[in-house]
Every structure is written in C-alpha cells, then in structure tokens.
Amino acid sequence: MIREGLTINISIIKAAPEHTEEISRICSIGWRQTVQGVYDEEYQAKNVEHWCKLAHYSRSSISN
Template sequence: MTISIVKPQLVHVDDIARICAEGWKQTVAGILSAKYQKQNIAYWYNPGKVAQDVQAGLYSYIALVSMKVVGVIGGAMKDGSTEIYVLYVDSLYRYLGIGSKLLAALTEQQVAEGAKEQWVSVQEGNQLGIPFYEARGFIYKQKNMTETETSERQVSLRYYRKI
C-alpha cells in the first residue's frame, strides 16, 4: 500500500469533511450530547466551511491511498509557536503509520517556517489521540474547560513539544 502525503485541493473537500466529522464524533462519543455533536459538525465540517478552510491553508496535508483521502492534518503558526487544529485518519486506515506521516509533513513545514514548538488540544479521554501524541514527544501542559452552546462542559488537554 502506497501512502502519499499531499496538499489538499477543493476536489478533496467532501472526503476531508467526512473524515473529520467521523473522527471528531468518535473522540466525543459518550462525552458530549448528540445535539452538540450535530451542531459542531454542521458548523466546522460542512463542505462549504471545509472548502473555505482548504483555500485558506488551514488543512495542511491529506493522506491518499489509491487516490482515496484517508487522513488529514491542519495547523498554523503564530509567533514561533504552532497549533495543530485537526489530525484524523479514516478508521479503516488507522495504525498504518498515516497519522505519523501527516504529523511529520506538517512538522517539517512548520520548522521550515521557523517554528520552535507545536501545540495541540486533545479531548479528555481520547484514547486514540493522547497515546499518539505522547508517543511522539508531546508533553501534557494543562487542562482547559469550556462550556458548549448546549451548556455542556467540554474538557480539552493541552499538549506541546519542542521541534
């Protein structure tokens, strides 16, 4: 199986939206209500919003297997520090090194742009994301709590690493 890491194009929008929506839903299953999940997905992962974000460069790379989008990562840099906004891999393609390849591509780009550290927020209890980032040198820094539009408490864990 050949995995290609490339910049996303508008033709990839529907697959990016699907992978992000499914991945995010899996991270909050049993934690946040179906109502909030539906609202959040409708806002962030609708094809129109994803298309805008692709054009703005917020989705940095996608992983392709046989021309099929199977993973996506997005992030940006500010003041020498970077934030990883999204990193999701289609559930049928997990544990094949795709997430690592996406992270490596984004990290290489960010280092070339002068980044010194990377930050990521991971949903508390996310047993896919937390071990992934910790295995790649990310260190837990703090817990953030926010209230959702549906008056639920969302807890994210902040991790960082020097790059």
Template sequence: MNVNIVKPRPEHVSGIARVCDVGWRQTVESILSDKYQNQNAAFWYNHDKVLSDIDNGIYPHVALIDGEVVGAIGGAKTGPERGDVFVLYVDETYRYQGVGRRLLAALTEEQIADGAFEQWVSVEKGNWRGIPFYEARGFELQREQKKETDTGEKHVTLAFRRVVKDMI
C-alpha cells in the first residue's frame, strides 16, 4: 500500500468531505441524534466549507492511495505555543495501517516548526478509536467538558494534551 501525504487541492474536496462526514458520524452514532448529525455534517463537511477550510489552511494534509483521499487531518496553531488537532479521520478500509499516524506526524511537524510547544485534541467521550490512538502518541487527558448541542443534546468531550517541542 503506497500512501502519499500531501497538501490538499480543490480536487480533494469531495474525498475530504466524505471521509470526515463518515468518520465523524461513526464517532457519534450512539451519542447524538440523526437530526443533529445531519445538521452538523451539512455545515462542516459541505463542499464549499471544505474548500474554504483548505484555502485557509485548516486541512493541511490528506492521505492519498492511488489518487483517492483515504484520510484527512485538520488543525492549526491556536496560540503562540499551542497547536490543535481539529479533525483526524481515516476511511475505515485503511484504518490501523499507519495512515492516521502519518497524518498526525505531518501536522505535528508543521506546528513544531511554527513554534508549538504543546498540542491539544478534543475527543468524544467513549470514542474507542480515537482515545487509544491519541494516548498511544503521548496525549494525556486534561479534562472533561460537558457540552450541549444547539438541539439540546448533552454529551461529553475529553481534552487531551501532549508536549511536542522535542519531538522532531
């Protein structure tokens, strides 16, 4: 399997939207209602929003196999020494094969080069895919955050942090 981690281009919009929409829904399928999932996915993963986020550097990398998007990561520097991972999804056919690890490494390298000392990620409580992935890469739980959607649904996200300044 030849995976290429590249900067996204406009032709990758549909693939990014698909991978993120499906991955996010799998993360919250037993936690948040279909109504909320549809509303949220329609906002974040519509083609215009994804294209805008590519243009603004929010999606710095995608994983391609034979030209097809099989993974995407979103993130940015959110403070002078802080980088955040906003989203990281891999098509389920290619999970557990190093794609997510490579996407995270590419984002981390960029954030460190831009002065990041620490990196944060928020994960839905009960996300049995995401939590072990981030813990295996040195992220440590900092706090639980109780949230309520605009449809009145309650859920909990977990904030994880790791020190990255000496990783490169």
C-alpha cells in the first residue's frame, strides 16, 4: 500500500558494534520468514543459531 504524502527519512550508516543485537534480530526474522513452510522448526533454529547469533556479527567486519 502506498500512501500519498508520506515521507520517510532513511539514513544509511556503517554498522558498529552497538548495532549487532538488532542486526542479529533482523537476520533471524528475515531468514525464518524466507524458509517458513519449507524447513522444520528444528532446522530453522539450528541455522539461526549458527548464522544469526550475536557472536557471528561481533566477530565479522563490524568494527569502529
């Protein structure tokens, strides 16, 4: 749905360590929505734990 006259301001910034919790949450939700009905809950949980956990993002290229 597009609403006329609606303005959204978006800023794109480099990810920083304080963003890891939200990045992890978004990763988890997005992946689960993508595979919903395709993979069982156990498989989803294992993959979320591996790919979307906080430690993954805090070790990756997110830095000051």
